[in-house]
Amino acid sequence: MRKLVLRNGKIYVERGRFAQALYAEDGVIQAVGTEEEVLTAAGKRDGSGNGLDGAEIIDLEGRTVIPGINDSHMHLLNVGMDFATAPITGVSSVDEMVERVKEFVRQNPETAKQxxxxxxxxxxxxxxxxxxxxxxxxxxxxxxxxxxxxxxxxxxxxxxxxxxxxxxxxxxxxxxxxxxxxxxxxxxxxxxxxxxxxxxxxGLIPKYTLEDDKRMFLNAAEYAVAHGITSVQSNDVGNAFISRDDTFRMLHEIYDEGLCPLRYRHQACIQSLEEFRECVGNGEFKHGVYKDPKRLALGPLKLFKDGSLGGRTAAMRKEYQDDPGNRGVECITKEEMDEFCRLADAAGIQVVTHVIGDRAIEDVIESYEKVLHDGKNPLRHALIHCQITDREMMERIAGDDILICYQPIFLDYDMHVVTDRCGEELSSTSYAFGTAKKLGIHVSYGTDSPVEDCNPFPNLYSAVTRRDQKGWPEGGFFPEERVDIEDAVDAYTIGSAYNEFAEDFKGRLKPGYLADMAVLDTDIFTCRPEEIRTILPVMTIVDGQIVYRKTEE
CATH class of the missing domain: 3.10.310.70 (Diaminopimelate Epimerase; Chain A, domain 1)
Structure with a gap:
């Protein structure tokens, strides 16, 4: 029996409630409260009065503990692949990009030869x-x-x-x-x-071997736990560089061998109706065996409806103000979207869809509404990104009980371009984190990494301040859409758990919940807002076991 005791800490239980200590057995939290309450409860569990025999006891030295971060939408394999490709993130010009890639080629001639x-x-x-x-x-x-x-x-x-x-x-x-x-x-x-x-x-870039893919995936997982992430809902199936079946097989092998410290839930991207029918009728959705779904689970169908705001390919109702005549790109038609939803509904499969522009969001809402059951959304169909919205659209999402998977960190860049692209009025009702909270929409947070770094703390900072990483603008970008730190942490933990039907056992530090948590180097609940973005964990715990511990510099 594995036993873990955390003592002398500030353990976040829920809004307005913190505990001093926590006790877990075999990866499940058994008691939370004062040290005396927790130690007494631990002793009573085996009737000996000495239930701490063999327990790992950690003195938190007053540090703050939050539930493990659960990224509700990312691409973990791509994070690992990015570590192995030319480093061009943050380049300030075309010339700098060219020189960086040329230097990468000089240092990695074998990688670059094909x-x-x-x-x-x-x-x-x-x-x-x-x-x-x-x-x-x-x-x-x-x-x-x-x-x-x-x-x-x-x-x-x-x-x-x-x-x-x-x-x-x-x-x-x-x-x-x-x-x-x-x-x-x-x-x-x-x-x-x-x-x-x-x-x-x-398709012109040579594919990696399966062993390469495994190595890159596990490198990314190690990076994630070092930043307090204990669960990911990841769209790796459908990656252009590895086939759908190979991805499913690779993840089964990794988890069957117990190699990955993270909990993982597939978001399987299948853009062809024919492929989806095959996957449902005689593929992974039909025959996939998941021995421990709390570790590795088959989640929703992931679809792309449109593109990105930065690339002006997000599908908009009106033309881009800074690109007249352009209303973005529609990746799948309304008819195709309707059929995907109909097939998924018949098979009992959740659908999550990439939507950024207001036209894309409106179209996908309409498709979801066609498969609601008595006005309910039992399969918890969700909108990923859901950036450009107006108040009427947000109320419609709330009324349909459609979920939203937000990436607040997108504001770090988008706040500098969205007004030029979409106008002041529409920008003021977009990235509507505060409105979503007030309307009771089920919201989760993620990073879409590697589009952004999967480090959750700059993401939390963006949600709470609506300022970029340099602190602009001083009062926040349309600050009425800010949320407080409790709401932001909850979106990243219990909110993300709801997105995967796991809210009854994941995302809180309460008895009966999984012992997944992050011990922070700064009290995220009392620090200045600008300090949130630099917080890092000193320890990450998954299933009651330490999977990351910060080393002394």
């Missing part, structure tokens, strides 16, 4: 000329192998001339449903690919 990949550029953050990189920029890196560099949002990619040549696009253009291949005034590809068209260039 193709070069990277992700992280953002033209809106460039100093000087704010343009997307094109084929001839990337030709400065290589003209011998394909070079594919994705924008930070993952919805736009730049490719070099070699990639375009290998695809035969200089000779014959291709139409891609739900995506675009951008061309110049002469009809030649510029090297910019959006949405579904990205699959063409992504």
């Amino acid at each position: 193709g070069i990949a990277g992700k992280g550029w953002n033209q809106d953050l460039f100093i000087g000329e704010k343009r997307m990189p094109g084929r001839y920029d990337l030709d400065r890196i290589s003209t011998e192998v394909p070079v594919v560099l994705q924008r930070i949002c993952g919805h736009v990619a730049a490719a070099n001339s070699k990639a375009i040549e290998l695809l035969g696009l200089d000779q014959k253009m291709r139409h891609v449903d739900g995506g675009t291949i951008e061309t110049d005034e002469n009809g030649m590809p510029t090297g910019i690919f959006t949405e579904n068209a990205m699959e063409l260039v992504n």
Whole structure:
């Protein structure tokens, strides 16, 4: 029997309630309260009065403990892959990006000899000329192998001339449903690919071996627990670099061997109706065996309805104010969305959908409404991102009891462009964290990592302050949509647990709940708001076992 005692701490139980100590057996919390109450309860459990024999007792030295962070939408395998690709996040110009990739190639010649990949550029953050990189920029890196560099949002990619040549696009253009291949005034590809068209260039980059994928996945998991994350709801199935079946098989192997410290729930991306029918009728949704679903679980169908605000591919009701005539990209039609929802409903499968623009959100709400049961949402269909909204739309979401998976950290960049793209009025009702809380919408938090770092504390800071990481604007971006720190922590813990039907045993530090928690280096409930973004855990516990402990520097 594994026993764990935390004492002399500030343990967050729920709003307005903290405890001094906690006792867990075999990964489940048995008692929470004062030290005397907890030690007495522990002793009574085996009738000996000495229930702490063999227990690991940790003196928290007054530190604050919160439930383990549960990222409600991310891409864990891609986090690991990003660690192994050209580091271009945060570049301030096209030239800097080119030089960084050239240096990566010099240091990793074997990795780069058949193709070069990277992700992280953002033209809106460039100093000087704010343009997307094109084929001839990337030709400065290589003209011998394909070079594919994705924008930070993952919805736009730049490719070099070699990639375009290998695809035969200089000779014959291709139409891609739900995506675009951008061309110049002469009809030649510029090297910019959006949405579904990205699959063409992504397919040119050599695939990793299964062992490579496992190593990268586990590296990402270690990074996550080092930042207080104990559970992820991750969209790795549907990754362009590894097949759906290989991803399912890899995760089964990792968890059967007990290699991963995180709890994991699949968000399986299947964009083809034919593939979804096959997966439901004779695939993973039919035959998948999950021995310990509290460790590894098969979750919802994940769909993409539109693109990104930064790439101007989010589907909007009105044209972009800074790009007249453009209303974004629709990745799947209304008819396809309706059919996905009908099939999922018949099979009892939750649906979660990437929606950023107001047109995309409205269309998906309509599709969800067609499969509600007596006005209820028992499968807990959810909207991922749900960024550009008005009050009427938020009230409709609340009335339908549709869930929202927010990424507050997106505001760090988006607050600098959303008004130009969407106008002042619509921006004031978007990223509506406060309104969602007031309307009683079930909200969870995540990072969409590696679009953003999966570190949860800058994310919490964004929700509480609505300021960027440099502290702008001083009063917050439309500050009426701020939430307090208790609401933000709850969204990241019990809120995320609700998203995966686990709220009865996960996301709180109470008896009967899983012993998943993070011990913090700063009291997140009393520190200045600007300090939240720099908080880190000194210890992360999953299933009552320490999976990360900060080493002394």
